[in-house]
Amino acid sequence: MSESNFYESLSDIEPGQRTYLDSNELVLNMGPQHPSTHGVLRVILKLDGEKVLGTDCVIGYLHRGVEKIGENRTYAQFNPYVDRMDYVAAVSNGLGYCLAVEKLLGVEAPKRAQYLRVILTELNRISSHHVWLGTHALDIGAITPLFYVFREREEILKIFEKYCGARLTTHAFRIGGCQYDAYEGFEKEVLKFCAEQAKKIDEYEELLTTNRIWVDRTKDVGVLSAEECIALGATGPIIRGSGVRWDLRKAQPYSSYEDFDFEIPIGLNGDTYDRYVVRIQEMRQSLRIVEQAVAGLMEGPIMAKVPKIIKPPAGEVYVSIEAPKGELGYFIVSDGTTQPYRMRVRPPSFVNLQSLDQMVRGRLVADVVAIIGTLDIVLGEVDR
Amino acid sequence: MPEDVTKSGSVSPNEVPAASPAAAAPKPPAAAAKPAVPAYQRWTGELPSRLQREYGSGVQPLSYNGQNFFTVDRAIAHAVLRVLRDEAGFDYLVDCTAVHYPQRELPFEVVWILYSFRRNERLRVKASFAEGEEVPTATDLWQTANWLEREAFDMFGTRFAGHPDLRRILLPDEWVGYPLRKDYDIRKQDQDWVQKNLGIESGQ
Numbered sequence: 001m002s003e004s005n006f007y008e009s010l011s012d013i014e015p016g017q018r019t020y021l022d023s024n025e026l027v028l029n030m031g032p033q034h035p036s037t038h039g040v041l042r043v044i045l046k047l048d049g050e051k052v053l054g055t056d057c058v059i060g061y062l063h064r065g066v067e068k069i070g071e072n073r074t075y076a077q078f079n080p081y082v083d084r085m086d087y088v089a090a091v092s093n094g095l096g097y098c099l100a101v102e103k104l105l106g107v108e109a110p111k112r113a114q115y116l117r118v119i120l121t122e123l124n125r126i127s128s129h130h131v132w133l134g135t136h137a138l139d140i141g142a143i144t145p146l147f148y149v150f151r152e153r154e155e156i157l158k159i160f161e162k163y164c165g166a167r168l169t170t171h172a173f174r175i176g177g178c179q180y181d182a183y184e185g186f187e188k189e190v191l192k193f194c195a196e197q198a199k200k201i202d203e204y205e206e207l208l209t210t211n212r213i214w215v216d217r218t219k220d221v222g223v224l225s226a227e228e229c230i231a232l233g234a235t236g237p238i239i240r241g242s243g244v245r246w247d248l249r250k251a252q253p254y255s256s257y258e259d260f261d262f263e264i265p266i267g268l269n270g271d272t273y274d275r276y277v278v279r280i281q282e283m284r285q286s287l288r289i290v291e292q293a294v295a296g297l298m299e300g301p302i303m304a305k306v307p308k309i310i311k312p313p314a315g316e317v318y319v320s321i322e323a324p325k326g327e328l329g330y331f332i333v334s335d336g337t338t339q340p341y342r343m344r345v346r347p348p349s350f351v352n353l354q355s356l357d358q359m360v361r362g363r364l365v366a367d368v369v370a371i372i373g374t375l376d377i378v379l380g381e382v383d384r
Numbered sequence: 385m386p387e388d389v390t391k392s393g394s395v396s397p398n399e400v401p402a403a404s405p406a407a408a409a410p411k412p413p414a415a416a417a418k419p420a421v422p423a424y425q426r427w428t429g430e431l432p433s434r435l436q437r438e439y440g441s442g443v444q445p446l447s448y449n450g451q452n453f454f455t456v457d458r459a460i461a462h463a464v465l466r467v468l469r470d471e472a473g474f475d476y477l478v479d480c481t482a483v484h485y486p487q488r489e490l491p492f493e494v495v496w497i498l499y500s501f502r503r504n505e506r507l508r509v510k511a512s513f514a515e516g517e518e519v520p521t522a523t524d525l526w527q528t529a530n531w532l533e534r535e536a537f538d539m540f541g542t543r544f545a546g547h548p549d550l551r552r553i554l555l556p557d558e559w560v561g562y563p564l565r566k567d568y569d570i571r572k573q574d575q576d577w578v579q580k581n582l583g584i585e586s587g588q
Contacts, residue, residue, distance in 0.1 A: 060554035065570075067539070068563055072570045103449060230476050230501070233528030244501070251504050315424075315448050318497055318508065320478070331497065333483055346479040346497070354531045383554060 025053060028365075032061055036139040036369040039379030043356070043368065050364045055357045059350075062383035070343030075101050075175060075310040078343065083169035085345065086381040088131045090170050091124035091160075092323040098173045099254055100319035100330035102304075104312035105175070112300040113177035114256040118293045119190060120163065120172055121255075122286040126197065127156040128324035129279050133204060136276075136373035140217045145207055152200050155193050162186075176306030187294050194287045194294075201283055208276070218272040222359035222371040225270055232355040236326025236348055237278045238375070242270030248322035255321075260292045272374040279376075311338050318346075325349050325376055345384060349377040427452045431472055435464065453508035458490070461511040462520035465496060469525050474498040474507070477526035480533055482540045484565050490514050492542050496522065518545035539564035556581070 026047040032040040040061035046054040066085060070078045082097045083090035095117055102108060109117070130153040134146035157167040162183055164172050172178070208214045224232070229239040239246060247264045249257040265281030267274025314336040320329030326348030333342035352375050359371045425447045432445030435454065442457035443464065456464050468474040478497040485491050490512035499506050513519050521544040522529040533544045534553040541562035544550055551557060560574045575586060 060556070063554045065563060068568075068570055071564075106449075231527045233477055233526065246501060252506075317449055317451060318479075318506070327478065329479060329497070331479065331481065331495065342483045344479070344481045350531065350535075351528060354528060 030368070032058075037372060038135060038377060041353075041372070041377070041379055041382070043372075045365065045368065047365065050366075052360045052363055052365065052368060055360055055368075057353060057356060059353070059379070060383050062379050064384065066384040067343050067345060070340055072339065074338045075312070075340065078340070079173075079175065080169065080171045082345075083171055084380060085347065085384055086128075086323065086325065086328075086349065086378045087168055088378055089124050089128040089324045090168060091120050091172050092128075092321065092328065094171060094173045095121050095255065096319065096321040096323065096328045096330055098175050099321065100317060100332050101175045101310065101312065103317045103319050104315065104332060104334055105306065105310065107176055107304045107306055109177040109255070109304055110301045111256065112298055113173075113302040113304075115293045115297050116178050116182060116302065117173060117255050118257065118260070119290050119297075120160070120170075122290045122293070123156050123159060123190070123193075125286045125324045126283050127153045129283050130156075132279060132324075132373075132376045133276075136370075136376070137208065137214075139369045139373045140214065142208065142211070142214060145204055148200065148204060148207070152197055155196075159186075159189055159193065162189075174303065175310060177301070177303035179303075181302050182297070187297065190290060190294050194291050198284070198287055201280060205280060209280075215273065217366075217370055218276060218374075220269070221272040221363065221367050222374055223269065223271045224355060224359060228358065229270070229355070232358065233351045234326070234355045236322070236324070236352070236376075237275050237282065238326065238352055238355070240264065241267035241275035241278045243268055248320060248327060254319075257289075259296065260289045262289050272370055275374050309338060311336065316342075320346065323348055325378070325381070326352055347381045347384060349375075349379075349381040350384075353377050353382055424448050435467065438467070439464065451506070451508070453510055456509060456511050458511045458513055458517075458519075461494075461509065462522070464509060465498075465522055465525055468498060468507075468509070472500065473502045474500045474505075476501060477522065477528050477532070478506070480522060480529055480536060482536045482542050482564075484540060485512075486566050488512065492517075492519075492540060494519050494536070494542060513542065516543075518543045520544070521546040523547055538562070541565070 028045045028047055029042065030045055031037040031042040037043065042058040044056040044058065045052055066081060069081055073081070079094065079097060082093040085093055130149035134149040137145040160170050160172070161167045163186065164170050164180055224234065224238065224242050226239070226242045226244045229242045229244065243266050245264050245266050250264055262285045265278050265285065267278050312334040314334055316331070316333040318329055318331045320327050327346065328348050329346030331344035331346065332340050335341040356371060356375060360368050427445040427447040435443045436445065439460055442460050444455040446453055446455060454464065476499040478499050480494070480496050483493045483495065485493060492513045492515070493510055494513060496509040497506065498509065519542050521533060523533065524546065530549065531553060533547055534550060536542050537544060537550055538552045538554055539562055552559060556577065559577055561568055578584065578586065
């Protein structure tokens with residue numbers, strides 16, 4: 001059919017029945033095999049053209065029943081399992097778990113162990129933000145930051161490897177303190193890393209902070225107000241990006257965080273750009289904390305007196321820490337035996353992901369990618 | 385609201401008197417030879433007495449290991465949560481989950497963990513429910529309860545009355561059984577689902 005015939009044939013159709021373009025809602029499936037969903041997240045998008053009308057997150061592809069496993073292992077046996085939840089911030093997971101069991105037992109790690117824990121946890125926060133920055137920028141189209149951050153992340157992983165033999169799932173801490181003391185030259189290496197990293201963060205900022213494309217893709221995208229964050233339970237850099245100066249390290253200090261001088265960076269608009277600035281500033285603050293902790297690292301024991309067989313008295317505690325993603329909590333119910341009666345993990349990624357729907361409504365499909373990146377989820381923790 | 389939490393560091397004085405365990409911030413000394421086994425204590429203060437005036441014996445304010453919680457009657461659970469949110473400033477629902485005690489008359493203990501930004505204080509609310517009984521939803525108070533309640537339903541089978549979209553969240557929709565119940569063995573699986581969907585005889 002020639003072109004002119006085609007249009008003539010259209011004119012035969014009654015005007016009301018012409019359907020050149022389908023104006024119905026389009027349901028688009030994104031993931032679970034999609035590079036910008038950071039794992040196996042599946043989002044069902046309801047679209048009107050390119051505008052997002054609603055979403056439905058399908059999760060659970062990585063569900064391993066961590067809470068059930070916790071009920072069937074002893075307290076010490078479960079310790080390595082928590083590393084497998086948020087695997088880019090395994091040290092933080094371990095710290096929260098150890099603090100929770102120590103609270104149940106009524107012991108406290110010695111001061112040197114607490115400082116060591118702070119150093120490793122803050123290094124881990126930086127490496128977690130490295131992964132966030134690299135993948136988030138890659139999703140939006142900036143490839144260079146990925147290579148920059150993985151270069152520096154390698155240095156952190158080397159320190160972890162020298163300290164405990166593992167790079168990713170570190171199992172760095174034990175209930176009651178640390179199993180390993182700092183290796184020879186630990187302080188020097190950490191300080192050297194800190195000095196270099198400070199300059200590298202300037203490099204990241206040079207690439208992105210005033211970059212026209214970066215600003216266009218992140219400003220006013222995925223806006224959440226402070227009230228919305230609180231209603232949605234979103235914590236960590238998300239609530240701070242919305243202007244709430246709340247950080248558990250300051251609000252309810254644990255593991256000697258009260259000894260260190262640092263600030264809580266906040267954003268103003270609660271958009272993707274502000275959350276980027278908050279995380280970048282957090283990396284700088286973490287460097288400050290690490291430097292102070294190394295300077296203040298005292299001699300002394302690294303393990304508290306903990307019985308060989310851990311048998312906490314019957315009771316229950318909820319202990320939470322400021323993980324790189326937000327509030328990571330452990331609610332443990334003990335019945336006085338060697339295994340927990342109930343092991344509940346309050347995962348920051350899972351709760352933060354719930355705000356995805358509110359953030360993408362009315363935005364474009366391309367913004368969904370930016371917003372998943374800014375949420376900084378790890379599916380191992382969402383699904384547990 | 386943000387102004388209240390901008391004071392960095394210092395824990396703002398709680399409204400509960402200093403004698404209460406929350407304000408005392410119990411930290412066992414590092415060198416304590418044998419830490420005393422903590423016991424359940426009565427939680428006294430302005431907030432518990434206010435709730436007790438209103439609800440009488442339906443509310444039990446208790447404290448364990450320096451952490452405060454209310455054990456409430458299931459009939460008033462939702463009303464207590466509303467009072468805590470609207471009048472006491474507990475504006476952030478940290479977590480909502482359940483614990484299964486099969487030997488109890490009311491086997492499902494639902495736990496709400498709350499936090500107040502203004503008071504910098506945490507507390508738990510617990511209520512027990514019978515098998516198959518509906519738990520009042522908290523989604524009308526906190527949006528975040530949506531997924532948390534879906535997860536509790538997925539794992540324990542506790543139905544939340546009034547939840548806008550109560551369906552499984554982590555497990556497949558057609559899964560049979562509730563894995564975090566105590567009568568669900570760790571090696572138990574939904575064999576039918578495994579055989580049908582994974583095409584293998586058994587997941588073991």
